[in-house]
Amino acid sequence: MTPPLTPHLPDANEQAFIMTLQKALGKPIGPALTEPTGLFDTRPLDHEKRLAAYLDKNQAEKNRLLEEFIAQAKLVNMTVIPVKNTAQAGLGIQELIAQTAPEWGTQKSVTAWHHPLIDQLNLGERLSADDVTLYTTDSSAPPDAVLRQELRAHLIQSYMGITSADFCVAGSATLVMRTRPNQPRAVSLVPSIHVAVITQDQIIENLEELYFRLNWDPKEQAEGLTNCMTFISGPSKTGDIELVMVHGAHGPRQLITYVITD
């Protein structure tokens, strides 16, 4: 059931605009808009059963989804690295940083989400010895302009952004990420390399499952999509020059996803 909308009086432009549509559609003209049943989502009768099935995948199912994700990710030039635990993921990222160079400048700077899974990677400790600057997006206090400017400056300097995700859709190798206070959207966008760390449990089958869960899982419903939800299916690319595929356009040039299996 959708919560009632905050009542507001449409401005004159909107009124006139909507009236034009009502006339065009042969509907009665006026403020009353009767919603036909089924226009917006109506809860399917078996939603609890379906949701339970989605939430309760067995190991074989989870392994199949991981395989599917890896296969689809290849098609979009995303690298997927399954690892046993967060320690291995952290180590992997440390090595990745050692092996890669910034696109611009020489100083290696990394920005990471302040996120339970990312925090477990112990990046602060790992990178303190290496000559790498780490910035974590912590906004425990409501961020003021100064803090936001600070993040922006760090991001622009960073050559790698580390995030987690809410879901991973195996069928199209899509990472689904909401925007939250400690999880700014630009971390997966501005730096040249995007590293995502997720758990195997987060891998789901397809868009149908994603939208079902967003609609009918009470946990997902409570949060909603937020004001900005992003789907990422690979690093940036373009075919605008003679249809020749070039990897690396305006978003990150590389996307590596660590999947924690245990």
Added chain:
Amino acid sequence: MVEIKTQYYRQNAAKAIEDTVLQKALSNVQNRLGPATARMYKDLPEGPGLRQKAHEIREASINHLDILLTRLAAKIRDRGGKVYFAKDAAAASAYCLKVARANQVKMAVKGKSMVTEEIGLNPILEDNGIEVNETDLGEYIIQLAGETPSHIIAPAIHKTRKQIAELFTRELGIPYNEDPPILTQAARKALRKKFLEADMGLSGCNLACAQTGHITTVSNEGNIRMSTTMPKIHMAFMGMERVVAKLADHDALFRLLSRGAAAQNMAGYVSYIGGPRTKDQLDGPDQFHLVIIDNGRSQILADPTFREALYCIRCAACLNVCPAYGKIGGHAYGYPYSGPIGAVITPLFVGINRAKDLCCGEPLCGACKQACPVDIDLPRMLLALRAKLADGDPEWGVTRANPGEKFAFQIWSLIIKNRKMYDLALKIGTLFQRLLPQKNGYIPAIPFVLKGWTQSRDIKPLARTSFLTQWKNRENKTNRKNKS
């Protein structure tokens, strides 16, 4: 308002046909994308039949556009976004300018948006001292070149790497290099600066969701994400028909859009945007504005014959299979919307008489309907437009385009109504054609209205005796034989 050049369809088509560089580019696009999209429809778990389901989804959306837009606007406003309903191009551009001025905007970055081309937004902002930077690589290229897009998805597809290399050397001062990755990197570097310095980001809207109150933007390059994340103001422009009711509708539509547009499973980036940065978020624009545009769409909505044209999700799958577009390219259509969809909506937007060549100048082969991810019956609407041009139409303000042709077909209808008249007409034809030259049993040149044929083809002369006369004679002979 964008400049309308639909009256130059024939001349521009002829020019395009002579342009060997363009011809090669168009072949490349169609040979790569046309068959690939068809294959991907077949490979869908639901098969190509998913297109009919998508059609029904769009039909339901359009039939309840009043409800969907009201809800979309309400939800966005609840999140602190602003929604402006623009009845026409001037209103939409004026709103953008007003907001830009109020916020001292000096420079804007822009993701690809056909509706902003339609309303002629860039020149209006630029005339008022606001620098506008196109950020989609194809749009960036044509902006540097001072041209207009030639394809809905790949705007610079008519340019070769050589032409782009020369352009970049001239405009960006980089050393000459034709390698697409190098050229792309140059654009990436140049535009990154713009993204980070821009005061305002402009985008289109791919398919909004009324249920949740979000617009969506779709790209592979990341330019739209950059344009709508880094500047402090984001303004999105939306043709009023670009909305669906339910979130679940996006499942079918995004899968089909990605296949129709670029033969992909899913586009690289899809963003659901429903409002500005919240107080506790670290980034995102301070302001979010959605401009919902009519500009002639409500008239299309009001006509049941053409309402289906509003189901379009601007994927360009029809361009990628159209034999006419494949030879004449996008510029010939003289308006931002080209190809089969352009041939239908451009006349409806700019005037059916004015753009008459667009809806008459294709062979009606039906490949577009087959390729459309939402199964829009474009040929049906082209025929309907031709009917209005043939007989005029007061509702759409159409005057009879060719009274001479009408008269000819009226005579024709009298002739075909009566076999004796028909035989007489054939007889007259056979007499007349004796005056024409013949070569190996063919006529190489035929005058008057039919001379377009013999421009490049010979024509077989009318048979001395028509088949039915031969048959009648044979039957008579048989009957006489039987009688005797």
Added chain:
Amino acid sequence: MEKNKPVTLFVQCLVDSLYPEVGTAMVSLFEKMEIPFDIPLAQTCCGQPAFNSGYRKEATVAAKRFIEIFESSHVIVCPSGSCVDMVKHQYPGLFENGSSWQKRALDISGKIFELTEYLVDVLGLEDVGARFEGKVTYHESCHLSRNLGIKDQPRRLIAHVQDCQLIEMEHADKCCGFGGTFAVKFPDISTAILEEKIDHIIQAGVDAVVGCDISCLMNIQGMLSRKNSSIKTLHIAQLLAP
């Protein structure tokens, strides 16, 4: 469908006036296969040229006449996909919903067949004992293939022609650029589309190009002739006729 009731032939205006040999071939074929048929002498045109140019009133004149002449037939067979598409899919829309003319149009739409469709789908024939020595390629006409869904049937018939080798051209299903009056009203575009089709035919390295629609074939033949090509143009009726 009773196979002993005569089949009524609608030959098409272009066959009647320009390519009577196609009509003759169809008659020979039917006689050889012992399919009883009749040919109404009053027939003229299905109305498509007017319809495609937007002249619905005039097309309706043709439609009414067609219906009057043919509606008492048991089955109608026509060697043209575009005419069959016109009768089947466009006639009903020319009349007011629920009118008696519309009902008559709907009735007739259920009993008109394109030639190869009739032979293969209705009569179950694929081998008509034809013989053609040489290589042929097949052009898929737009209305036949997309609007009527007839793709397979002509190819199956060609496959059974003795000594005949079918070589598929590239993009066999791409439009030839005829489009009715489009060919004369927009000759530059029509020619450009046709040039590509001709290139594909020539590249296939064949002796003849076969099709099921004489409108496409006259377009293709016209340019082959202009280019002094030795490639023949054959309607499928001519390929199959004894």
